[in-house]
Amino acid sequence: MEKRVTFKGLWLPLLLVAPQLAITAVFFFYPAGQAIWQSLFIPDPFGLSMQWVGLGNFEYLLSDKYYRASFVTTAVFSILVTVVSMGVALYLAVLADRLIKGSGTYRTLLIWPYAVAPAVAGVLWLFMFNTRVGVVTWYLGLLGYDWNHVLNENEAMGLVVIASAWGRISYNFLFFLAGLQAIPKSVIEAAAIDGARFWTRFRTIVFPLLSPTTFFLLVVNIVYAFFETFGVIHTITSGGPQQATTILVYKVYSDGFVSQDLGSSAAQSVILLVIVGALTIFQFKFIERRVHY
Amino acid sequence: MAIDKHTGMVEKRGAGLWLTHLGLIIGVLFIFFPIWLAFVASTVQQADIVRPPMPLLPGGHFLENYGKALTSGINAPVATMLFNSAVMALGISLGKIVISLLSAFAIVYFRFPGRTLFFWLIFLTLMLPVEVRIVPTYEVAANFGMLNSYSGLIFPLIASATATFLFRQFFMTVPDELAEAARVDGARPMRFFFDILLPMSRTNIAALFVILFIYGWNQYLWPLLITTDPSMNTIVMGIKQMFPSGDDLADWPVIMATSILAMIPPVAVVIGMQKLFIRGLVDSEK
Numbered sequence: 001m002e003k004r005v006t007f008k009g010l011w012l013p014l015l016l017v018a019p020q021l022a023i024t025a026v027f028f029f030y031p032a033g034q035a036i037w038q039s040l041f042i043p044d045p046f047g048l049s050m051q052w053v054g055l056g057n058f059e060y061l062l063s064d065k066y067y068r069a070s071f072v073t074t075a076v077f078s079i080l081v082t083v084v085s086m087g088v089a090l091y092l093a094v095l096a097d098r099l100i101k102g103s104g105t106y107r108t109l110l111i112w113p114y115a116v117a118p119a120v121a122g123v124l125w126l127f128m129f130n131t132r133v134g135v136v137t138w139y140l141g142l143l144g145y146d147w148n149h150v151l152n153e154n155e156a157m158g159l160v161v162i163a164s165a166w167g168r169i170s171y172n173f174l175f176f177l178a179g180l181q182a183i184p185k186s187v188i189e190a191a192a193i194d195g196a197r198f199w200t201r202f203r204t205i206v207f208p209l210l211s212p213t214t215f216f217l218l219v220v221n222i223v224y225a226f227f228e229t230f231g232v233i234h235t236i237t238s239g240g241p242q243q244a245t246t247i248l249v250y251k252v253y254s255d256g257f258v259s260q261d262l263g264s265s266a267a268q269s270v271i272l273l274v275i276v277g278a279l280t281i282f283q284f285k286f287i288e289r290r291v292h293y
Numbered sequence: 294m295a296i297d298k299h300t301g302m303v304e305k306r307g308a309g310l311w312l313t314h315l316g317l318i319i320g321v322l323f324i325f326f327p328i329w330l331a332f333v334a335s336t337v338q339q340a341d342i343v344r345p346p347m348p349l350l351p352g353g354h355f356l357e358n359y360g361k362a363l364t365s366g367i368n369a370p371v372a373t374m375l376f377n378s379a380v381m382a383l384g385i386s387l388g389k390i391v392i393s394l395l396s397a398f399a400i401v402y403f404r405f406p407g408r409t410l411f412f413w414l415i416f417l418t419l420m421l422p423v424e425v426r427i428v429p430t431y432e433v434a435a436n437f438g439m440l441n442s443y444s445g446l447i448f449p450l451i452a453s454a455t456a457t458f459l460f461r462q463f464f465m466t467v468p469d470e471l472a473e474a475a476r477v478d479g480a481r482p483m484r485f486f487f488d489i490l491l492p493m494s495r496t497n498i499a500a501l502f503v504i505l506f507i508y509g510w511n512q513y514l515w516p517l518l519i520t521t522d523p524s525m526n527t528i529v530m531g532i533k534q535m536f537p538s539g540d541d542l543a544d545w546p547v548i549m550a551t552s553i554l555a556m557i558p559p560v561a562v563v564i565g566m567q568k569l570f571i572r573g574l575v576d577s578e579k
Contacts, residue, residue, distance in 0.1 A: 013403035034429035115559035117511035231513035
């Protein structure tokens with residue numbers, strides 16, 4: 001798409017794009033290039049020289065059982081976060097959509113956790129499930145269940161999943177509700193006249209018509225679980241116990257800043273870069289669908 | 294199912310309506326419970342918390358806990374961290390809006406060499422969140438002497454093009470006649486930008502501001518790396534620093550008061566500007 005009417009000038013437009021170009025070059029392209037470059041070297045422990053290893057860092061990573069475990073952890077974590085937050089959000093959106101009055105009030109009550117930072121959400125859930133003082137831990141104890149996410153890997157995973165999914169429900173609810181309200185009521189009423197009950201209507205009409213929204217949210221939520229949940233994991237488990245909650249982004253951080261293994265961290269960045277790239281392309285295809293739908 | 298002429302036949306009435314409300318209320322309670330608990334914890338004494346179960350209704354130590362958090366905190370006064378967060382969030386949102394408006398204006402209203410290349414360069418930045426390139430970006434910031442500084446908190450996070458795309462899309466919908474008329478009147482490009490384009494973009498700018506403010510306020514990993522001096526900590530990353538290392542007991546009332554304080558500004562923005570927020574959210578995902 002092009003504008004028919006444009007202004008003349010050469011220096012002015014260059015001046016206008018200069019600030020953005022400068023910031024992107026310094027803080028985006030240079031670091032991204034560095035990540036790719038560093039991934040081909042191993043620095044010596046004093047950082048004085050670099051040794052060329054070609055794809056050695058990648059070969060080492062892909063044969064490293066901890067890195068492969070981190071891939072599995074990330075997959076499990078992202079799928080659980082996506083399913084939990086989208087499931088709850090869809091359920092609430094379907095309920096709110098059935099109301100003639102008051103769905104706006106529920107929307108106001110449900111959307112604001114979007115504004116709670118993942119790291120703060122992590123602290124809130126950590127407080128509830130704290131092994132010493134947590135209220136939920138205490139009540140679970142009364143029921144005879146000994147909650148300890150500091151030692152138990154599955155409980156640690158469960159806790160970071162709930163804390164990550166919790167704040168995300170708002171976002172998904174908003175999009176699902178908008179999607180549901182866009183479905184013409186006449187279609188649903190026609191089915192009701194034909195005798196289709198709620199569940200049948202939902203399965204055969206509502207859900208298929210909602211599928212563009214669902215696909216879109218699937219991709220967006222997976223991207224969220226991959227990259228924006230660092231705060232939750234860092235505050236609740238710091239990747240533990242025994243790396244059970246070390247997702248890929250957390251590993252880039254812990255290998256790069258805690259263990260100072262720069263070559264490996266850079267190679268991990270490059271692998272993540274490929275994954276984000278693939279997800280973004282995937283997302284654009286679906287948005288295409290959404291627009292044409 | 295009886296058909297009522299005032300309402301659609303698929304909405305619920307009677308018992309079904311109450312069940313629908315009940316389901317939604319359970320959802321709302323699930324969303325609220327962690328925050329309610331944090332609020333309660335911020336109004337009681339440490340002694341009430343360390344002997345579980347803690348009370349579920351607020352106590353009488355609200356002023357004491359919030360006062361202690363704001364004025365002394367644990368590593369740094371929370372008032373200082375709130376100020377740092379405000380500077381960071383405003384810097385990121387305003388900075389991004391300004392540079393994006395300018396570059397989108399150039400891309401849409403001018404033909405200049407390298408325009409397509411520039412367009413694709415910024416397009417690429419959509420694909421790489423800061424989390425992925427943290428180590429080299431940290432090195433750049435360190436080389437510029439930006440550690441423990443506001444510019445270090447702000448500039449690296451401005452380097453993304455979402456806003457540029459949004460403004461570009463919006464400018465494309467502005468009728469050509471307006472630019473035509475401005476040109477015939479002999480108005481210079483920047484005059485057109487300030488007098489016509491900017492006022493027309495008001496709502497888009499406001500919607501984007503809401504989203505970017507929340508994005509900036511809630512940053513965690515980047516401030517964690519870039520601010521080692523407690524007096525430069527932002528509130529969202531500073532909370533984690535308030536936990537003692539090792540086996541010591543955390544000062545829960547103060548930590549929870551800080552968590553509540555950390556939520557108030559972004560939540561106020563979302564609730565106060567709900568319409569703009571929803572619009573911004575939908576726009577930025579297009």
